[in-house]
Amino acid sequence: MSALARQHNINRKTVSKWRKRATVEDALMGPKTPRSTVLSPEEEATIVAFRRLTLLPLDDYLYALQPTIPHLRRSSLHCCLQRHGISRLTEIRGEAQAKGLQVLPYRLRPHRHCRGAHGRGQTLSLRCHRPHSAPPGRAGKVCYAELHEKAKRATAVSFLRAVIQAFPYRLHTVLTDNGIQFTHRRRDRQAFRNLFDRVCAEHGMEHRLTKIGHPWTNGQVERMNRTLKEATVKLYYYRSHEQLRQHMLSFLLAYNHAKRLKRLRGLTPYEYICREWQREPDRFVHDPTHDTSGLYT
Numbered sequence: 001m002s003a004l005a006r007q008h009n010i011n012r013k014t015v016s017k018w019r020k021r022a023t024v025e026d027a028l029m030g031p032k033t034p035r036s037t038v039l040s041p042e043e044e045a046t047i048v049a050f051r052r053l054t055l056l057p058l059d060d061y062l063y064a065l066q067p068t069i070p071h072l073r074r075s076s077l078h079c080c081l082q083r084h085g086i087s088r089l090t091e092i093r094g095e096a097q098a099k100g101l102q103v104l105p106y107r108l109r110p111h112r113h114c115r116g117a118h119g120r121g122q123t124l125s126l127r128c129h130r131p132h133s134a135p136p137g138r139a140g141k142v143c144y145a146e147l148h149e150k151a152k153r154a155t156a157v158s159f160l161r162a163v164i165q166a167f168p169y170r171l172h173t174v175l176t177d178n179g180i181q182f183t184h185r186r187r188d189r190q191a192f193r194n195l196f197d198r199v200c201a202e203h204g205m206e207h208r209l210t211k212i213g214h215p216w217t218n219g220q221v222e223r224m225n226r227t228l229k230e231a232t233v234k235l236y237y238y239r240s241h242e243q244l245r246q247h248m249l250s251f252l253l254a255y256n257h258a259k260r261l262k263r264l265r266g267l268t269p270y271e272y273i274c275r276e277w278q279r280e281p282d283r284f285v286h287d288p289t290h291d292t293s294g295l296y297t
Contacts, residue, residue, distance in 0.1 A: 168288035
């Protein structure tokens, strides 16, 4: 034992400890039974059961559990899922399918996934923001949209006026594409001022146009339009445009007042707007708490 210690330049106690082992692999130095120092066994059981039932993404899963477990954090939730081997949704689906179970994501449970009467409708939306750093309009992620069968100039102007009334803060800049409902054609730029531009000037807003053939310049609107389609026409069947319009309004209400966003650190868009109103009320034209759902307090 002493000769081995001198040969490898280690302590004699280390040699004695190694000789008592039945394997040559390194032993784990951590706790023998890994457990959370933050979550109780009952809370971990709740997390595991809820994970297997809903199959929600990690952030949505966190926001759904925080009202029940207030001290739950994203890191502790992720570690808990890793300990139980259910941190990846693909692993859970594979385990359930091996047992002969039918697995559906929670948000796709309604069995009305088919095409409907939505071919002629057009969703008109604008990206309204302020050219300052971290303004409420850009960081707040509040969405406003309307459904119209045709995007005409009069429709664009009425939509812009509705946007101005819907948002509780001042709009400095409006970014649109180069459609004829927003601006003149290139050969008509020297003609009289477009009605959309006149409405922008009337409210002290700057009208900017995206580069022709570069739709990614207005990528946030394109991404929001995709979100609207995935939640409506790509998932449900509608008998009429009015039914689609009512469902889209319900989705926007839920998105603005109930959807917790990772970009806003777990706040809903209107919760963020109300917090910014308390910090800088001069930016707003009216109290945004009057636009929230429920009783006004």
